[in-house]
Amino acid sequence: xxxxxxxxxxxxxxxxxxxxxxxxxxxxxxxxxxxxxxxxxxxxxxxxxxxxxxxxxxxxxxxxxxxxxxxxxxxxxxxxxxxxxxxxxxxxxxxxxxxxxxxxxxxxxxxxxxxxxxxxxxxxxxxxxxxxxxxxxxxxxxxxxxxxxxxxxxxxxxxxxxxxxxxxxxxxxxxxxxxxxxxxxxxxxxxxxxxxxxxxxxxxxxxxxxxxxxxxxxxxxxxxxxxxxxxxxxxxxxxxxxxxxxxxxxxxxxxxxxxxxxxxxxxxxxxxxxxxxxxxxxxxxxxxxxxxxxxxxxxxxxxxxxxxxxxxxxxxxxxxxxxxxxxxxxxxxxxxxxxxxxxxxxxxxxxxxxxxxxxxxxxxxxxxxxxxxxxxxxxxxxxxxxxxxxxxxxxxxxxxxxxxxxxxxxxxxxxxxxxxxxxxxxxxxxxxxxxxxxxxxxxxxxxxxxxxxxxxxxxxxxxxxxxxxxxxxxxxxxxxxxxxxxxxxxxxxxxxxxxxxxxxxxxxxxxxxxxxxxxxxxxxxxxxxxxxxxxxxxxxxxxxxxxxxxxxxxxxxxxxxxxxxxxxxxxxxxxxxxxxxxxxxxxxxxxxxxxxxxxxxxxxxxxxxxxxxxxxxxxxx
Ligand SMILES: Nc1nc2c(c(=O)[nH]1)N[C@H]1C(S)=C(S)[C@@H](COP(=O)(O)OP(=O)(O)OC[C@H]3O[C@@H](n4cnc5c(N)ncnc54)[C@H](O)[C@@H]3O)O[C@H]1N2
Ligand code: MOO
Numbered sequence: 001x002x003x004x005x006x007x008x009x010x011x012x013x014x015x016x017x018x019x020x021x022x023x024x025x026x027x028x029x030x031x032x033x034x035x036x037x038x039x040x041x042x043x044x045x046x047x048x049x050x051x052x053x054x055x056x057x058x059x060x061x062x063x064x065x066x067x068x069x070x071x072x073x074x075x076x077x078x079x080x081x082x083x084x085x086x087x088x089x090x091x092x093x094x095x096x097x098x099x100x101x102x103x104x105x106x107x108x109x110x111x112x113x114x115x116x117x118x119x120x121x122x123x124x125x126x127x128x129x130x131x132x133x134x135x136x137x138x139x140x141x142x143x144x145x146x147x148x149x150x151x152x153x154x155x156x157x158x159x160x161x162x163x164x165x166x167x168x169x170x171x172x173x174x175x176x177x178x179x180x181x182x183x184x185x186x187x188x189x190x191x192x193x194x195x196x197x198x199x200x201x202x203x204x205x206x207x208x209x210x211x212x213x214x215x216x217x218x219x220x221x222x223x224x225x226x227x228x229x230x231x232x233x234x235x236x237x238x239x240x241x242x243x244x245x246x247x248x249x250x251x252x253x254x255x256x257x258x259x260x261x262x263x264x265x266x267x268x269x270x271x272x273x274x275x276x277x278x279x280x281x282x283x284x285x286x287x288x289x290x291x292x293x294x295x296x297x298x299x300x301x302x303x304x305x306x307x308x309x310x311x312x313x314x315x316x317x318x319x320x321x322x323x324x325x326x327x328x329x330x331x332x333x334x335x336x337x338x339x340x341x342x343x344x345x346x347x348x349x350x351x352x353x354x355x356x357x358x359x360x361x362x363x364x365x366x367x368x369x370x371x372x373x374x375x376x377x378x379x380x381x382x383x384x385x386x387x388x389x390x391x392x393x394x395x396x397x398x399x400x401x402x403x404x405x406x407x408x409x410x411x412x413x414x415x416x417x418x419x420x421x422x423x424x425x426x427x428x429x430x431x432x433x434x435x436x437x438x439x440x441x442x443x444x445x446x447x448x449x450x451x452x453x454x455x456x457x458x459x460x461x462x463x464x465x466x467x468x469x470x471x472x473x474x475x476x477x478x479x480x481x482x483x484x485x486x487x488x489x490x491x492x493x494x495x496x497x498x499x500x501x502x503x504x505x506x507x508x509x510x511x512x513x514x515x516x517x518x519x520x521x522x523x524x525x526x527x528x529x530x531x532x533x534x535x536x537x538x539x540x541x542x543x544x545x546x547x548x549x550x551x552x553x554x555x556x557x558x559x560x561x562x563x564x565x566x567x568x569x570x571x572x573x574x575x576x577x578x579x580x581x582x583x584x585x586x587x588x589x590x591x592x593x594x595x596x597x598x599x600x601x602x603x604x605x606x607x608x609x610x611x612x613x614x615x616x617x618x619x620x621x
Contacts, residue, residue: 003024006282007282007283007284007289007339007340008209008280008282008283008284009283009284010283010284010285010317010341010614011276011469012280012285013280013291013293013318014318015318016279016280016293016356017293017300017302017318017319019326020252020300021184021252021319024182024183024184024251025038025181025184026181026182026186027181027182028042028179028180028181028182029179029180029181029182029495030177030178030180031177031178031180031181032176032177033167033170033175033176033177033178034169036162036170036178036180037162037163037164037167038058038161038162038223039161039162039178039180039181039183039223040159040160040161040162040180040181041156041157041158041159041160041161041162041178041179041180041181042158042179042180042181043158043178044154044156044157044158045154045155045156045169045170045173045175045531045555046097046152046153046154046155047119047149047150047151047153047155047173047176047322048151048152048173048174049151049173049174050145050146050149050150050151051146051148051172052107052143052144052145052147052148052151053145054110054145054175055109055110055142055143055144055145055500056088056107056109056110056142056143057086057104057105057106057107057110057117057118057141057142057143058106058141058142058143059106059117059119059120059141060104060105060106060119061103061104061117061118061119061120061121061122061141062080062082062101062102062103062104062117062118062120062123062130062132063086063101063102063104063110063111063116063117064080064096064114064116064117064132064136065096065097065098065100065113065115065116066099066115066116066136066137066138066139066140067098067102067138067488068080068098068099069116069118069132069134069135069136070135071135071287072132072133072134072135073133073134074134075131075310077124077132077133078130078131078132079097079100079129079131079132079345080100080101080130080132081100081101081127081128081129081132081561082100082101082102082103082125082128082129082130083096083100083101084103084111084347085090085102085103086102086103086104086108086109086111087105087108088103088105088106088107088108089108090108090109091109092111094111094112095111095112095113096111096112096113096114097113099507100113101114101118101130101132102114104117108281110142111467112453114267114361115138115139115143116136116139116140116142117135117136117140117141117142117143118132118134118136118140118141119141120136134472135153141283146359148172149169149172149173155169155170155173156169156170158181158264161179161223162178165280177422183223183224183225183313184224184225184251184252184253185224185225185226185249185250185251186215186219186225186226186250186251186252186253186254187225187226187227187245187246187247187249187250187252187253187254188212188215188216188219188226188227188228188229188254188256189228189229189230189231189232189239189242189243189246189253189255189256190209190211190230190231190232190252190255190256190257191231191232191233191234191239191255191256191257191258191266191267191306191563192231192232192234192257192306193233193259194206194207194233195207195208195209195231195257196207196209196231197212197231198213199354201256202275203491206386209231210367211256211257211304211306211308211311211312212228212231212256214308214311214312214367215254215256215304215311215312215315216228218312218315218316218319218320222319222320222321224426224559227249227250228285229242229245229246230242232255234258234266235266236266236269236270236273239255239258239266239267239270240270240273240274240331242501243255243270243271243274243296243301244274245262247296247297247299250299251299251300252299252300252301253296253299253300253301253302254302254304254305254315255267255292255301255302255303255304256304256305256311257304257305257506258303258306259281259290259292259303259304259305259306260289260290260305260306267292267303268281268292268294268303271292271294271296271301271303273294275296275297276293276294276295276296276301277294277296278292278293278294279293279294279295280292280293280294281293282339284339284340284381285313285314285340285341285342285343286336286337286340286341286342286343286364286397287305287307287309287310287313287314287343287363287364287478288304288310288311288313288314288317288343288364289305289310289340290303290305291303291304291305291314292513302314302318305364307364307365308364308366308367308370309345309363309364309365309366309367309369309370310364312370313343313364313370313376313391317343320495322395323375323394323395323396324395325392325393325394325395326348326375326392326393326395327355327356327390327391327392327393328346328348328354328355328356328357328390328391328392328393329353329354329355329356329357329388329389329391329401329438330346330356330357330359330377330386330387330388330389330390330391331356331357331358331388331436331437331442332358332387333385333386333387333388334359334361334379334385334386334387335384335385336379336383336384336385336386336405337379338384339381340381341378341379341380341381341618342374342378343377343378343403344359344360344376344377344378344379345359345360345369345370345372345373345375345376346358346360346373346374346375346376346377346393347360347372347373347374347427348375348393348395348399348428349403349404349406349425349443349444350373350399350401351404351441352587353582354440355393355399356442357377357391357393358406358427358429359386360372360373360378366575370396373396374393374395374396374399374400375393375395375396375399376393376394376396377391377392377393377394377405378392378394380419389402400423400425400594401423401424402422402423402424402425402428402593403422403424403425403444403445403593403594403597404424404425404437404442404443404444404445405419405424405425405427405443405444405445405446405447406425406426406427406429406433406434406437406438406442406443406446407428407429407430407431407433407434407435407443407445407446407447407448407583408428408431408434408446408447408448408449408513408514408580409426409428409447409542409543409544410447410479410543410561410580411543411544411563411564411607412447412476412477412479412580412606412607412608413426414426415606416597416600416601416604416606417597417600417605419600419603419604420596420597420599420604421595422596422597422600423503426607428541428542429512429515429617430509430510430511430512430514430541431446431447431448431450431512431513431514432448432450432462432512432513433512434446434447434448434583435440435450435462435463435466435468435496435583436466436482438468438471438583438584438585439468439469441585443583443585444584444585444588444591444593444594445582445583445584445585445588445594445597446582446583446584447476447580447581447582448462448514448580448581448582448583449479449514449515449578449579449580449581450462450514450517451514451517451518451521451576451578453484453517453521453524458578458579458581459473459579459581459583459619460473460618460619463583463619463621468583469621470585470586470587470619470621471583471584471585471586471620471621472583472584472586472589472617472619472620473581473582473583473584473617473618473619473620474581474582474583474584474598474601474615474616474617474618475579475581475613475615475616475617475618476505476579476580476581476582476601476614477579477580477601477606477608477609477610477611477614478577478578478579478580478608478609478610478611479561479562479563479577479578479580479608480561480562480572480576480577480578480580481515481518481559481560481562481574481575481576481577482559482560482561482562482565482572482573482574482575482576483497483557483558483559483572483573483575484546484547484550484557484558484559484560484564484565484568484570484572485497485504485556485557485570485571485572486550486551486553486556486570486571487569487570487571488553489556489571490571491571491573492573493573494573494575496573497557497573501528501533502532502533502534504534504556504557505534505535505555505556505557506533506535506536506538506555506556506557506558507533507535507538507539507546507549507550507554507557507558508535508536508537508538508539508558508559509539509541509546509558509559509560510539510540510541510599511539513541514578515543516558518559518575518576518578519559522575535555537596538555540558543560543564544564544567544568546558546559546560547560547564547565547567547568547570548568550568550570551568551569551570562574563607563608570598577609580608581618582597582598582601586620594611598615599615601615
């Protein structure tokens, strides 16, 4: 059995990478101005010219002696003789005397004897004379030699990352080349027989290559170069060929996939067969444990894990830029990986008391773990439980703001948002989770559908039981909840399901979801022990996740709404009509966005029945 896991610390891995990069980064090269953008200057840049190099006109008009114009105003123009004209770039040996002027274009050299320019708008030309309607003080409309940049002046400092504006300065002083630090070039190779490139038709058993594109984009964003050497088959020879090509052209080679202990995992073998050495295989981090760091011919080669989120997280940890940090409250309970530092992606919710950070728990196999995240929190190696505490969130970029819609998931919300063009963060934590998020002041709007078993009434009894304050409940729509199953089962009635209930493989919903409550009530009423239901403990977080599991035969049956069952081509038998209502924080009730949402609720065509009082307040406290 192959054992790769003598786990190294994150610091050890960073140390190796930083050492290598720092050396490379100190190498200097010269680039021309077209290729200087984003590069880091390796020299102080001084100007050896004055900018502008001569006194020049800032406006089109007439170069004059200012004192000649002092008497002029709108009603009493003075008259000057035009002795010549000057365009930009034109050189003439002329000098004006009192009573004279020269017609001049913006950018032209100011003629001798002149100390001001009158804009053409304040003049009237008559043959070789001009009437001046405005007095100008000396220096008016003239840009003097060196007033922008003086000879000998330091214009750009070493270590400046060049912007388009800086490149303007370089051009202005006549530099066509500058010394910059070497730009790292990464070679990218993705590995796996299952990978195909985006754009190709998807065949069964294949997936699109994600890592090549996330890595390339990240590298570009950091200002580095990359070259893609293609997707390698799970074949040592193919992989070695690609690595050899990359070694010739790049400073750092990134492989993704093929790092863990499986049969197709060839990275380690390829590095060794090419005469390289493995420095690290296995880091105490989650995600990204199987990461490999090695060297071939003194070039760094990093084997990133195949899972897209693991892959990008490790790249970020090893090569990424510094992150902004905000403090946030972690409102839920989370059990972290033991013995590894966990980089947990979170969605940030901004509210009046600051930020709350909701974890994304889809795991490292899902690309949306990162695409939905605003940042991550770092859970230290020896910390096992995160609960109701303050955390530091390392931000990927700006935090997107909009309505916070935290609660039960419904496609009705997606439709309303789409039609109203509202920006929103939707976080699916179930109805009860939504109710609690309203209480904590995190959620603006929470979709809830909670059935009270005693009264058979939806939602309101829960608001009272949980002592919800400073909130209003707005009537939403009616959803048909029921059993979703593949059509092959051919169930016609609830009785048919009850007859087969112990043979069916169920998929349940998460605790705290309205659908879960409904299922438990159904079992209780029919005197069925949940322990005897197969799959009772397997939980999905959304209606669509239940439908997917059933459609893909991972389960036979589950509870969800009719609209979703139809979307997935599943059979459906109704169990109950339920009220899906919206709990809204009072202080936000009159905000434009919230009003727009409620308008949308009333007007947008939804695949649900809307009661007469849809969009109206039905409870408030
Ligand atoms: N027996 C063990 N199995 C696994 C372990 C382990 O410790 N023991 N670790 C797991 C962890 S954690 C990770 S992370 C992955 C790392 O796997 P590999 O680096 O070997 O990568 P693959 O097996 O090739 O791929 C994993 C997964 O990711 C998909 N993939 C790969 N490349 C891409 C790509 N470019 N774009 C999109 N998706 C990609 C691939 O299809 C797999 O589904 O190993 C676990 N297993
Ligand atoms: O280390 Mo894996 O990357 O946990 O998912």
